[in-house]
Amino acid sequence: MADMxxxxxxxxxxxxxxxxxxxxxxxxxxxxxxxxxxxxxxxxAAFGAPWASEVGVALANRPVSCFVAILDDALVGFACYDxxxxxxxxxxxxxxxxxxxxxxxxxxxxxxxxMKLKGYGYAIIGGVGPGEFYRKIVxxxxxxxxxxxxxxxxxxxxx
Numbered sequence: 838m839a840d841m842x843x844x845x846x847x848x849x850x851x852x853x854x855x856x857x858x859x860x861x862x863x864x865x866x867x868x869x870x871x872x873x874x875x876x877x878x879x880x881x882a883a884f885g886a887p888w889a890s891e892v893g894v895a896l897a898n899r900p901v902s903c904f905v906a907i908l909d910d911a912l913v914g915f916a917c918y919d920x921x922x923x924x925x926x927x928x929x930x931x932x933x934x935x936x937x938x939x940x941x942x943x944x945x946x947x948x949x950x951x952m953k954l955k956g957y958g959y960a961i962i963g964g965v966g967p968g969e970f971y972r973k974i975v976x977x978x979x980x981x982x983x984x985x986x987x988x989x990x991x992x993x994x995x996x
């Protein structure tokens with residue numbers, strides 16, 4: 838799974854991407870302090886311990902480098918950046934029942950625009966699975982010879 842590169846300076850400073858989820862009653866925003874443990878627990882249950890660890894890092898950053906998607910006070914998705922390494926987008930996930938509704942795209946765009954507004958010129962999407970999604974939504978391009986990249990030698994939970 839190769840890394841991908843996004844040219845943040847090509848993104849428009851426009852938050853209209855949150856309108857599609859909002860039309861479904863879904864709010865995309867950054868979580869506040871009292872929600873951090875709930876977000877980490879949800880990610881751990883839905884996506885596993887490694888992603889929960891990365892979310893913990895993003896929530897500890899100041900300002901927080903994580904966005905969540907919420908429907909009726911329940912978490913349905915999340916996306917983070919500056920968790921594995923500075924300038925990296927991810928992890929990101931949406932509950933299976935809520936996929937293909939534009940929520941993942943809204944979370945991705947929120948993170949990348951936040952990165953741009955902080956002064957980043959580029960973002961790296963690490964260890965990409967669905968490459969076509971990132972090409973389509975933000976024009977990401979594959980970085981040659983980027984596997985395993987920063988994930989080389991990462992602990993895999995083996996005893």
